[in-house]
Every structure is written in C-alpha cells, then in structure tokens.
Amino acid sequence: MDIAEFISGVDRTGTKQPTEAALKAVETSIGCRLPDDYRRFLLACAGGYYQGSAEFNWPEGHWAGAVQEVLGLRRDVCSLVRTRKTPQWPTVDELLWIMSDHGGNPICMTIDEMHFGKIWFIDHEVARYDESWTLTEAMSDQWGYVLPLAPTFADFMAGLYEQAEAA
Structure with missing residues (x-):
C-alpha cells in the first residue's frame, strides 16, 4: 500500500494540518530527529483511526495484524506526545509508539542509535507490569515482548495491504 493510499483511509475529522x-x-521532546520518511508522513497525516483494511505480516510472511x-x-x-507521556502498556524511552493494531498492541519505531528507525510490534499480553525492563531484554528470544516488523517506516508502509473480501 502506498503512503497516500494509507493516509486517505485515516479518519482525520477535526484535525488541523500538521x-x-x-x-x-515532538523531536525536541524525544531528543532526536525522526527518520525523513516518517517526518514526511507526520506532516501529511495528523493521525486518527484507520477506516479500512491495512493488514500487515510478520517478516516471515504470515499475518500479524491490522492497523x-x-x-x-x-x-x-x-x-504521539500524549501516548508517549501516558502509555497504555509498559514501554521504554527507546521506543516511540506510532500506531496500534486491532487489539491495541503498539506498533513502535526505535529511536535509539543502535536500532534507529526500525519498526516493532509490542505484544502487550507478555508485558512485565511489575518490574522495569530494557529494550534488549524485551527483544530477546527468551521474552519476545518487542518483535521486529520492518527495517524502516517506508518498508512497513509498503508491506501494508487491504484484505480481499471473501467471496
């Protein structure tokens, strides 16, 4: 799905042009300049709820969810700012929550130097609520809380697709 097609499906009722x-x-508040592809997206789309089908797969190809x-x-x-200040699920500063799937799971972008600009899925059902954690722990095979989706925002967007209606 191209970015313009995706943006056309976002209900932006009552929002102003970013x-x-x-x-x-926002960049000052998080302490870094965001990747250029995501910056262009933010300036074109104020955010909102997706009104169609924007499905995404795991890197291996099987279905992961829908935006x-x-x-x-x-x-x-x-x-972005409100969600960063008061996230619904546990997170760390290296993750910028940019979208949610149909089950409320965060879709995040890493803003740390080592993983900068990569897109991740957070499985909130395996979150640690009672103790602190690090991004490295959450990405580990032993925990599996933060799972890779795409190497860049543009790659994530290019991988979105509309589910065909069943006949």
Missing part, C-alpha cells in the same frame, strides 16, 4: 513547528517540538489507530501531531487520544 506543521513543521509541531514536528520539531487501527494512527498517532500523529494532534492533541487527543491519537497524539
């Missing part, structure tokens, strides 16, 4: 100033404010919530430069429940 600005470069708002984007820079439901798209976070952006806005001030309501679909806000």
Whole structure:
C-alpha cells in the first residue's frame, strides 16, 4: 500500500494540518530527529483511526495484524506526545509508539542509535507490569515482548495491504 493510499483511509475529522513547528517540538521532546520518511508522513497525516483494511505480516510472511489507530501531531487520544507521556502498556524511552493494531498492541519505531528507525510490534499480553525492563531484554528470544516488523517506516508502509473480501 502506498503512503497516500494509507493516509486517505485515516479518519482525520477535526484535525488541523500538521506543521513543521509541531514536528520539531515532538523531536525536541524525544531528543532526536525522526527518520525523513516518517517526518514526511507526520506532516501529511495528523493521525486518527484507520477506516479500512491495512493488514500487515510478520517478516516471515504470515499475518500479524491490522492497523487501527494512527498517532500523529494532534492533541487527543491519537497524539504521539500524549501516548508517549501516558502509555497504555509498559514501554521504554527507546521506543516511540506510532500506531496500534486491532487489539491495541503498539506498533513502535526505535529511536535509539543502535536500532534507529526500525519498526516493532509490542505484544502487550507478555508485558512485565511489575518490574522495569530494557529494550534488549524485551527483544530477546527468551521474552519476545518487542518483535521486529520492518527495517524502516517506508518498508512497513509498503508491506501494508487491504484484505480481499471473501467471496
């Protein structure tokens, strides 16, 4: 699915066009400049709920989920900043929650130097709620809380597809 097609499926009712100033404010708050492909997306799409079928697969090819919530430069429940300040599920600073799937699982981008710009799925059902954890622990095979989806935001978007209707 191309980015323009995806954006056309996001219900952005009541949102204003994102600005470069708002984007820079988010980048200042997280301490880094975001990847160019994701910056372009944020300036084109304020975020909202996806109104169609935007399915995604695991890197091995089998079905992983469907995008439901798209976070952006806005001030309501679909806000990147609000979700970062008060996440629904446990997370770490190296992860930027950018979308959620149909089950509320976060789709995140790593903003640390080692994994910068990669896209990850967080399985909130195996989260550790009572103790702190590191990104390395969460990515380990022993835990499997943070799972790889795509090497870049553009690759993740290119892999989205609309589920064909059953006949």
